[in-house]
Amino acid sequence: MIFSSLIFTYAFLPLCLICYGLVKPLKGKNAVLIVLSLFFYAWGEPVRVGLLLISAAVNYFVGIGIGSVKSEKGKKGVLAAGLVFNIGMIAVIKYSGFVMTNINAAFHSEIPVPDIAPLAGISFYTFQIISYIVDCYWEKVEPQRNFFDLLLYICLFPQLIAGPIVRYTTIAEEINNRHTTLKDYSEGFTRFVVGLAKKVVLADQLHRIVDDFLGTNVGGMTIAGTWYGIILYSLYIYFDFSGYSDMAIGIGRIFGFHFNENFDHPYLCKDITEFWQRWHISLGSFFRDYLLPVTFFGHRNKYMSLALVWLCTGVWHGASWNYILWGVYYGLFILFEELLGKKRIKKIPIVIRHIYSKLVIILGFGIFYFDDTKGGLSNLGLFFRNLTPANPNGWCKAPDQISMCNNLFLIIAAIICTFPLIKWFGKLSERSVGAKTAVSVSGTVACAALLVLSSILMVDATTQAFLYWHF
Amino acid sequence: MSDKKKNVSEEELDERDRVKKNKDEWKREKRTKTLQFVNIVVLMTIFTGITVFMTFGQRPNVSYTENRDLEKPPEFNWEDYWAGKVTDQFAKYYNDTVPMRSTWKLFISNFRAHLGIKYKGGVTIVGPPPVIDTPSKPEDNSNSSANSIPAVVIPGGASNDTSNKIPDVVIPGQNTSDSTSKDTNKVPDVVIPNTSGDHNTTE
Numbered sequence: 001m002i003f004s005s006l007i008f009t010y011a012f013l014p015l016c017l018i019c020y021g022l023v024k025p026l027k028g029k030n031a032v033l034i035v036l037s038l039f040f041y042a043w044g045e046p047v048r049v050g051l052l053l054i055s056a057a058v059n060y061f062v063g064i065g066i067g068s069v070k071s072e073k074g075k076k077g078v079l080a081a082g083l084v085f086n087i088g089m090i091a092v093i094k095y096s097g098f099v100m101t102n103i104n105a106a107f108h109s110e111i112p113v114p115d116i117a118p119l120a121g122i123s124f125y126t127f128q129i130i131s132y133i134v135d136c137y138w139e140k141v142e143p144q145r146n147f148f149d150l151l152l153y154i155c156l157f158p159q160l161i162a163g164p165i166v167r168y169t170t171i172a173e174e175i176n177n178r179h180t181t182l183k184d185y186s187e188g189f190t191r192f193v194v195g196l197a198k199k200v201v202l203a204d205q206l207h208r209i210v211d212d213f214l215g216t217n218v219g220g221m222t223i224a225g226t227w228y229g230i231i232l233y234s235l236y237i238y239f240d241f242s243g244y245s246d247m248a249i250g251i252g253r254i255f256g257f258h259f260n261e262n263f264d265h266p267y268l269c270k271d272i273t274e275f276w277q278r279w280h281i282s283l284g285s286f287f288r289d290y291l292l293p294v295t296f297f298g299h300r301n302k303y304m305s306l307a308l309v310w311l312c313t314g315v316w317h318g319a320s321w322n323y324i325l326w327g328v329y330y331g332l333f334i335l336f337e338e339l340l341g342k343k344r345i346k347k348i349p350i351v352i353r354h355i356y357s358k359l360v361i362i363l364g365f366g367i368f369y370f371d372d373t374k375g376g377l378s379n380l381g382l383f384f385r386n387l388t389p390a391n392p393n394g395w396c397k398a399p400d401q402i403s404m405c406n407n408l409f410l411i412i413a414a415i416i417c418t419f420p421l422i423k424w425f426g427k428l429s430e431r432s433v434g435a436k437t438a439v440s441v442s443g444t445v446a447c448a449a450l451l452v453l454s455s456i457l458m459v460d461a462t463t464q465a466f467l468y469w470h471f
Numbered sequence: 472m473s474d475k476k477k478n479v480s481e482e483e484l485d486e487r488d489r490v491k492k493n494k495d496e497w498k499r500e501k502r503t504k505t506l507q508f509v510n511i512v513v514l515m516t517i518f519t520g521i522t523v524f525m526t527f528g529q530r531p532n533v534s535y536t537e538n539r540d541l542e543k544p545p546e547f548n549w550e551d552y553w554a555g556k557v558t559d560q561f562a563k564y565y566n567d568t569v570p571m572r573s574t575w576k577l578f579i580s581n582f583r584a585h586l587g588i589k590y591k592g593g594v595t596i597v598g599p600p601p602v603i604d605t606p607s608k609p610e611d612n613s614n615s616s617a618n619s620i621p622a623v624v625i626p627g628g629a630s631n632d633t634s635n636k637i638p639d640v641v642i643p644g645q646n647t648s649d650s651t652s653k654d655t656n657k658v659p660d661v662v663i664p665n666t667s668g669d670h671n672t673t674e
Contacts, residue, residue, distance in 0.1 A: 001558075007565045010525040014518075043562075045555040186507035189514045205586065401590060408587035433502070440506040444513050451517050457582070459566070459575040 001043040003247045004199045006458050012040065013251070016157075020255065026176065030152050033255065037157035041121075048119050051089075056151045058085055059129045063150070066136045067143035079137045083130065090126045093119050098319030121161035123316055125154055127286055132168040134290055141169055149175050158251040162244045164262035164282035171257050178256035188253030190447050194422075195246025197450040200457045202414050203239035206232050209407055214369060219382045224396035226386040228404060234365045235414045238266065241280070267418040270353040271345055272333040272360055287312060306335060320371040322380060329367055333360055363387075528570025536576070542567040 001008050019032045042049045062082035069075050093116050100113040132153070135141045144150040152175055159166050180188075213221060213229030221229065245262035252259045266279035276284050287309045296304045314327020337345060345353070366387075370380040385391060404411075429439035532541050545551070545560035552558070569575060 001562065005562065005566065006525065006569065007562050010522045011565065014522045043558045046553055046558075047555075182504055182507050182511070186510045189511060189518075193514065205583070404587075405590035406587040410586040433499075437502070437506065440510070444506075444510045447510070448513050448517055451514060452521075453582075455521050456575050456578055459569050459572065460579050 001040055003244060004196060004204075004454075004458060006455070009196070009455070009458070012036075017254070026178070029255075030148065030175065033156060034148060034152050037152075037155040037160060040157040041155060041160055045117075045120075051119065052125065052155060053151075055086070055089065055126070055129065056154045057147070058082070059133055059154075060144070060147050060150050062133050063136045063143035064145070066133065075137055079133060082133045086126050086130050086133075090122055092116070093122055095315075095319045124163045124165055125160060127165045127283075128159075128168070129154060131165070131286060131290065135168055141172055144168075144172075156252075156257070158248040158255075158257075159259060162241070162248070163280075164245050164248065164259055165286050166259050166282070170260055174257050180254065180256040184253050184256060188250045190443070191250030191253060192247050193250075193447045193451045193454070195243045195248075195250060196454045198239045198243030198246060198417070200454040201450065202410070202417060203236050203243055204457070205407075205410055206236035206239065206414060209403060210236055212403070214383070215374065218370075218375065218379045218386070220393055221386050221391075222393045222395060222397050222400055223386065223389070223391045225393075225400040226383060226391070228400060230362055230366050230369070230383075230387075232411070232414075233369055234267075234362050235411075235418070237365060237368070238263075238418065239414065265418065265420045267358070267361070268420070269357050269361075270350060271337055271357050272330065273337050275357060275361060276330070276334070283313070283316070302338075303335070306338070307331060310334065317368070318371060321377055322367050322369075322371050325377075326364060326367045329364055524570060530568040530570055531572055532568065534572065536573050541572075 001012060003009070016032075016036050019036065020029055023029050023032050038049050038052075041052060059082060062078055062085075065078040066075050066082075069078055092114075096114045097116060100111050103109060104111055104113065132141070132144075132150075136143045144153070153166075153168055153171060154160075156166075156171075210229055210233045213225055214233060218226075242263040249259045249261070260282060262280060262282050264278040264281065266275055269275040269278055291309050291312060292305050293300070294305060294308065310327045310331025311324070312327070313330065314324040317323040317326065363384075366383050367380060370376060370383060386393065425439050425443065429436040532543075533539075534541055542560070542564040544564045545557045547557055
C-alpha cells in the first residue's frame with residue numbers, strides 16, 4: 001500500500017484515525033498503531049511481516065543483552081552479534097543475487113543465483129534497528145524492556161517503508177508520553193497534503209515525461225532531449241522522495257510523533273557537501289554518526305572513513321553497479337571539496353558555485369537512473385555521450401520542443417516549488433496580524449485545493465509507486 | 472516621599488505593561504489557535520467528504536469510454552491471501568471502480584492538457600476530428616475484455632497517457648486543414664495526440 005493511493009488515503013488512513021481516536025489510554029493507542037502498522041506492511045505480501053517480527057525480537061534481546069552484560073567485551077560481543085544479524089539479513093535479502101551474478105560473470109562459474117524478492121523498506125527499518133542497538137551500546141539510550149514499545153518504534157507505519165530513518169532517541173520519549181495538540185493536527189494534516197501534492201501533482205506528472213525520454217530509446221535522443229530528460233528526472237526524484245517524507249512526518253505528527261526533517265530544499269545548495277546536508281538528511285546523519293567513527297587498524301583515517309561512507313551510501317541505494325558508481329562519484333566530489341577547503345570554496349563566485357553544484361547533481365542523477373533494469377552501464381555510456389556535441393542525433397528535434405511546450409507550466413511550477421516557499425510565507429506572516437491571517441487563510445485554501453486535485457489525480461492508475469520504496 | 476511615589480508609579484506601569492503584553496500574547500495565541508482550528512475543519516471536511524464518497528458512492532463495474540469491464544472485488548481464500556493476491560486485487564478494485572470514474576478521468580486528461588502551451592511550430596493537421604460513436608449499452612459490452620480496442624474514443628480521456636505518446640491510429644490525408652501540407656500521403660515524422668480530438672503531425 002503506497003501513501004499516494006486512494007486506498008491508503010481514503011480507506012486505511014481514516015480507519016487509523018477512527019481507531020486511534022476511539023481508544024483513550026496511550027497503551028491502547030500504541031496497540032492500535034502496532035496492529036495497523038503490521039496490517040499496512042502485510043498488504044500485498046503478508047509473509048514479510050514474519051521477517052520484521054523476527055528482526056524486532058532478535059534486536060529486542062540484543063538491546064537487553066547489551067544492557068545487562070557488565071563487561072565491555074561482553075557488550076561488544078552482543079553488539080557485534082546484533083550487527084552481524086542485521087547486516088547479514090540485509091545482505092542476503094538485498095545483495096546476494098547481485099553478488100552471485102557478478103561472481104558468476106567474473107569467474108565464469110555457475111553458482112545458483114538466489115531469487116529473493118525485494119522486501120519493501122528493509123534498508124530503512126534495518127538502519128533504524130542498527131541505530132537503536134548502537135545507541136544502547138554507547139549508553140545514549142536505555143534498552144527498551146517492553147517488546148511492544150520497541151516493536152512500535154520499528155514498525156510504525158508512517159516511516160516503515162521509505163523513511164525518514166528515525167532514531168530511537170528521537171521518539172523514545174514519545175512512545176509512552178505524547179499527546180497531539182491542535183497545532184500538531186493542523187500542521188500534520190497540512191504537511192500530509194503538501195507531501196501528497198508533491199508526489200501526485202508534480203512527481204507523477206514529471207515521471208511520465210522522464211519515462212518517455214530516458215526510458216525508451218536512450219541512444220536516439222538529441223542533446224536537448226537528454227538534458228531535458230535528466231533535469232526533469234532530478235526534479236521528479238526530489239518531489240517523489242521529499243513528498244513521501246512530508247507525508248510520513250505529517251502522519252507522524254497527527255499521531256503525536258515528531259520525526260526529524262529529511263529534506264531542506266537541497267537544490268538551493270552551493271556545493272556538494274551542502275547538498276548532502278540538505279538531501280536525505282536522515283541517511284547522511286546516520287552514516288556521519290555511526291560509520292565515520294569507525295577506526296581502521298586502531299586509527300581513525302579521514303579519507304578511509306570518507307571512502308567507506310560513500311561506498312556504503314551507494315550500496316545502500318540498491319544492488320546495481322550504477323548505485324555503487326553513484327556513491328563513489330559523490331565521494332570524489334566531497335573529497336575534492338574537502339581538499340579545496342571551505343575558505344577557498346567560499347571565495348568562488350556564488351553563481352559559479354550554483355552552476356557547479358547543479359551540474360554535478362544532475363549528472364549524478366543520470367548515473368542513479370540507469371540501474372540494471374534500465375540498461376545499466378551500457379545505457380549510461382550512451383546517456384553521457386548524448387549530453388555532449390558527440391551526440392549523432394543532433395541538438396534538438398520536434399518531439400523535444402513539443403514536450404517542453406506541452407509541459408511548460410508543470411516545469412515552471414516544479415522549479416518554483418524547489419524554493420522554500422512555505423518558509424517565505426511564514427516570514428511574511430510575521431510582519432503583522434493582518435498578514436498572518438491572510439497567509440494562514442490562503443494556506444488553508446491552497447491546501448484544500450491541493451487535496452481535491454491530488455485526490456482526483458490519484459484516480460489515474462498510472463500513479464507511480466515511490467522510488468525509494470524498494471530501497 | 473516623591474521617590475516612593477515615583478517607584479510606585481513605575482511599578483504600576485510595569486504591571487500595566489505586563490498585563491498588556493500578556494493580553495496581547497493571549498490574543499495572538501487565540502488568533503493562532505482559531506486559524507489552526509479553521510485549517511483542520513476545512514481539511515477534515517474535505518477529507519471526510521471524499522472518504523464518505525469513496526466508501527458509499529456507487530461503484531461502476533463497466534467503463535463505456537474504455538469499453539471494458541472494471542476490476543472485480545477479490546474472492547477470499549487463505550492461499551491467495553498469503554500470496555498477497557487478495558489485497559492486491561482489492562487495491563486494484565478499489566482504485567479502478569471509483570464512483571464517477573469517467574468524470575475524474577476526463578478531468579485528469581484536461582488537467583494534463585493544460586500543463587503547458589500548445590506547440591504550433593511545424594504542425595500539420597492531417598485528419599478530421601474523429602467521429603465519436605454513441606456509447607454502446609452495457610449488455611453489448613458484457614464480453615469485452617480489458618485489452619480490447621476502444622470503440623469510443625474520448626480524446627485523452629480513456630488513455631492514461633496522451634500528451635507524450637504516439638497514438639495508435641493516425642488518419643493521414645483526410646480534410647487537410649493546413650494548406651502547407653500538400654503531400655497528404657507522406658508518412659508523418661511525429662504524430663501529436665491532441666486533446667481536442669484532432670491528430671496532428673509535424674513535418
